[in-house]
Amino acid sequence: MKEHAGLKQQLTAAYGSLPIKQPHPDELVLAISSESFWPTLNSLRETCEITFVDLFGVDLRSTHDAFQLHLIFSFDAEQTWLHFVIDIDEQTAAFLSLASLFPAAGWYERVIWEELGLLPQNHPLLHRLRLAPDWPEQVYPAREGFTWKEPITAHEPIQFALEAAPVGVVDYPLGPVRSGIVESGHYTLRTVGEELIDISVQPFYKQRGIEQRAEEVSLELVPLLAERISGTSAFAHSLAFCQAYERAAELDVPPRARFLRTLLAELERLYNHLGFQADLCQATGLSVGQAQFDLWKEQVLRLNARLSGHRYLFGLNIPGGLSRDLTESGQEEIHTLISALRKELPALSRQLLASSSHRDRLERTGVLSPQQAREYCAVGPVGRASGRDRDLRRDHPYAAYAQMDFTVPLLQEGDALARAKIVLEEGEQTLRIIEQALAQLPAGAIATPCPAPTPGESALSWAESARGECLHWILMGENGKLRRYRVRSASFANWQAFSLAIPGHNILTDFPVIEQSFGLSFAGANG
Amino acid sequence: MEWSSLPGTVFWAMFGLYLLGIVLPLLVPRVRGVIIAAASCAALGGLAALIAGGGVLLGVPGPAGAIDTNLPFGLLSVRLDMLSAFFLVVIGLVSLPVAVYSVGYLSRANEASLRRQQTFGALLNLLLLSLVLIVSAADAILFLMAWEAMAFLSYLMVNFEDDDPHITHSAYLMLAISELGTIGILLAFLLLSQSAGGFGYSALRAAATTLPLPLRSAVFLLTLFGFGAKAGILPLQLWLPEAHPAAPSHISALLSAVIIKLGIYGILRFLLDFLGGPDIAPAWWGLTTLSVGAITALIGILHSVVQHDMKRVLAYSSIENVGIILAGLGTSLTFRAYHLNALAAIAGIVTLYHILNHAVYKGLLFLGAGSVNQATGTRDLAKLGGLVRLMPWTTLFFLIAALAIAAVPPFNGYISEWMLLETLLQSFALPNTLAKVVIALAGALLALTAGIAVTAFVRLCGTGFLALPRSKEAAAAHESPISMRVAMGFLAFLCLALGVLPTFVIPFLDRVTAPLFGVSVLNQVVPPLFTNHPGAYQLLDTLGGGLFGGWLPVNGLVVIAAPGFSTIDAPSYLFLTELLLIGLLLLLLRAIRPLGRRRIERVWAGGIPRFTAAMTYSSLAYSNPVRMIFNGLFRSRTSSRAIAPAAQQREGLLTYEQEIPPPFERALYRPVLKALRWVTERARIIQSGNINQYVGYIFLIVLIVLILRAL
């Protein structure tokens, strides 16, 4: 078990003598009082390089008669999660906003405010974020006693009004129903003819309350819900949940299952990255390129269907392993397709970057500066294109990634071209990983029977989806159901960063390119 | 009495009417009475001008007369020749509706004191009087007196709301530049007259033939400069976009439709009349005029696109149209220099036609802008919008004028601009390559100008009248009173008539150009086709021109026909066809209506709950691409600032500014003004305020005089 000597003594320096629990080798849990957490975090931010990852609240009034804030950082230097737990008593039901320390925390605090009813004091701008406009006031879905099942009558819709634009600047409304086959989300583009000078994003039209839903169904059904947080990151999400479950139940998955999970997770990444390029080609009007990448995406999807019976790998992950084994013929098919792609993909990417009509649209378009990316904790390819050297597969290895040999591409430019390059490079790394996983695939069982974790157990788990890192945290309750299920998808983290890339030297016709180059999912952000 | 004497009588009566219009308002005790008295006198005067000018154009001998003031410079003579008659018609056509319009406009405008209204009414008539004098003067002295009167009176009129310092400033700017021009005019006249030994036009005409070329060229340049200052050609246009918005709307209509045309009148009078004899003008005069015209047109329309004050948009487009007129004139001069008199005459006709057209639709546009201004209290396009529902008539008339000025058939702008481009295409007839090239380039610029003009007026109508009201004022707008609507309707009708019946107009214009170019080109522009005309137009007949041999009431073809016709255009039939097509379209709609029942649904905006005025395309946004493309000419600067994007919970941290300097402002005027200031600073040392020094000056002068005397 790792000791984290350096980190621990830094922490003790910051907090004096605090109880530091270490439930898992790579996770430190610290309980702080609601008074001291702000200044200590402030000092910690100066002393060591930590990344804000997640902030959410839990309603524990029935057992601890208090709310609980969970604040999760990643300390990449030692591949460790810092997990702060802050008790907030029911009377005050408020806490000091962290937005000034970690700008990214802004949205997370708004979610806590509207879903749990805790007030983040001196928050820069507090208005409804995720809940529908006609959601009634004073109804807090994240509190105990809220039942997902029973419908709520609509109330007077709360429409958030943007501050008036300067004279002559048009509030160009885009969405929620936009052209093309896209998810529903609304942008207000502030434009002067061609120039694009500002944007306001409203990605939350599709809140389905998956967290609450999961707390009402029996455990073995939760993976099905996790898959539907974002259908194109289905495997990553169900994997994250199952790992959380297994961590909570403290059981080890058989090695074959771990390798298969790695394999399948990479297949998912593969079809996503191919689709990413196809959409980007569509945005720049390079139809032939789009067709080429779509062909490969379709082939990977068909491979998925042959391997798992589902094109998007739904219903594969089960707590304790996988529901289906990989047959010999399946291995053959994977091998043939992957080796074909190993030849084809580099050629395609060379050709793509060589075709100027495509490249010119991407260069210096939608720049997200490394500094912005750091402040708003951009994750995944978006972050890596803006100098965020961070990849859960490498920094916090799970499944069988520890045994895999791969590199994590990194660029500093932060423009659409950089993002495209990163995704291309990752695609080739993915192929390498799949080959290794196939080669090293051990024999044996694909699942172990696993008992439900003991009530009160909690566990943090994660997976690197194609769009970036997604985190799941579960708290077991009585009667074999979840008491609290928390999901932070990659898209939720990146939507804040997205709106930073718009102001500046972009014109209206750049917008689709920028949007595609971020490749975000609305569903994922909604949860 | 028999008809031929009528125009003459009316002509003299006109002066009487104007004089009455000066006196009468001062006697009437009530505001409303004053307004009506002044307006009716002006209107009748305009009518008289129309009749007199029209009569002369119809062939009645032009009235003439002279009074002998016992002054050294001889008679003050008045004479109505064809050119004068034409401009008299223009003045009549505009001043008549303007006068009618002023009734509604003034009574609504402000509860000004009686005294103010009286002076205003008197000034209006005085101004009109000076205008008619300018065109009907037959000698330099009277012309110059009237000219100066016009300059000063228009200064007073523009400055009428003198409480606003900015208005005063722009009025003063107008006067200053006008005076600057007057110097040029004066010199031009002097150069001619001192070889003529008189100030009568006929004498000047004769003198031109004897004047050596360098002096002639000097006269040409002085004319272009002097009258150009009034006409607003580059780079002397600076006053125009300032003065037009400042003036009361009907006055700006006069300014733009008539007064700057008088600048053109001066140029025509000099270049076509005085210097109009054979072999007087070298080719480079024409080419210079053409180039100046083309560039003026382009720069003018470019700046018109990016303005946000309705009247400034119109003012800059006036500059553009002056440019087009000059281009026509330049073409004509070039052709004449190469002895292609027929083509020259056609170009002349085009020029006159465009003068007429611009007077009509620009007058209408300014009156429309006035109604909008009166109804909403603003001319800022960023505050307007949605007026089509609130003031439908004004919108309709404004739209017609906009279509006309954007050269969209079947309205009048289309005819003259089309004919101008066609005439330019005739440049292949020229022997000289340089001339061909210049004309070709100018043609390209003018075509571009026409294109941008459409943008400018789509923008003006679109953001001004369509979409949603962008301010409370605009939302509370109301339709204008009847008198204003009648005035605008009259002009709108003219836009259509001049557009569909050019074959009736061109013969009159030919009467004007025939004496100037010594050749009548009537048969080559509007051939009497439908009388089964044999010979030269056999080809047209075979082309089907001779259809319904002789049955059709009018000869509806406009032909540019020298050497050998190169283009045919049938506006009247075009119009009929358009009507026919629209009718068919309506029938078609009727026919396919039964498909599905009719539902009225909200505007589709992507499913947002509310579609607000902030989401409608603004004038700034509409013109911005043009600004970005032509920024090399604009020299504009923009600055925008968004601290954090809106999603980052920031309030009011978004700013956006654009600064677009007037053309040549940075390049020319700032340096010149700086230099002037420097000079005046130095000149102050002469004025020390010391008596002895002044006495010294006097002594010095006397000494010099004596010495000169002695020599």
Add this chain to the structure above:
Amino acid sequence: MEPLLEERTVEAAERLKARIQRLFGRSLHIRHIDAGSCNACESEVKLLNNPYYDIQRLGMFFTPAPRHADLLLVTGTLTRAMEDPLRQTYAAMPDPRLVVAVGACACSGGAFGSSAYSRGGIGEIVPVDVFIPGCPPSPLTLIHGLLLALGRAEQRLQGRTILVRNDLLMPSLAQRFGKKEEH
């Protein structure tokens, strides 16, 4: 199905059927709207344009504006925030118009059903002409659904109420059922 699919609407749909096939049979313009899906359905619908499926060969085109659309292709369970947009989109379409529900979510709420967050199937708001089950339905299923909407394909499934008596049930019968289902 209350109240939108009451008798009147049903009859109207029947009457329209023939004309719809005549009108859209060879050229259909589709407007897609996501009423709250997990974006797997979007991915599949998007793939209809790829060279493997290429529905343009069937005379079907995706159009950006509902004003030009003949058919509304709805994915996802109906979330609160998307109710009004869906209504508006449907209203913005000219008559005659078709609605196709794609995926379990759109058909019936699927994994989510009606809850505090969502209204379940889109049938609650707009009259649905064709239901395409699946989570997500594969591109071929989508093509079948679209063709079915135009009357260019057969409907395979049929609702059944099968009456069984356990006590009379013989193994042989069971085998027969088994065999039947092989082909």
Add this chain to the structure above:
Amino acid sequence: MFSWIRKGLRTGILTTRYPAAHDRMPEGFRGRPVIDPARCLAGQGCSACVALCLPSALYLTRADNGTGEAHAPAASLTLDIGRCVMCGLCIDACPADALRMVEEYELAVTNQEDLRVTASYAIGPDQLASRKENHDGTSA
């Protein structure tokens, strides 16, 4: 640009000929669940699948067909493909292998009722005839 065209031409024609010719879904593709009423034990009060169905596409209802004499325990199990998310959990859960997945893809219907297959148990001998129909819901 030409390189793309060349690549496109090299790729050749891959387009499916559906609906002219039928494609086959891969073996084991989760196209649609099929219930075999003959094997199903719902009649004996089994509800293993129902418990495991997230969207409750499988649900039990008390069968009251008009016939007076109801054989206890009487129930009817409905499978609503319109709700099914094809997860396949019920297949593994079923103790009697009465549920299977078939690789079908022509699932669209014009009437929601056509997505439901109900197996109802304990009925009078008079309706035995209806058993002759095939039971996987597809029309012959």
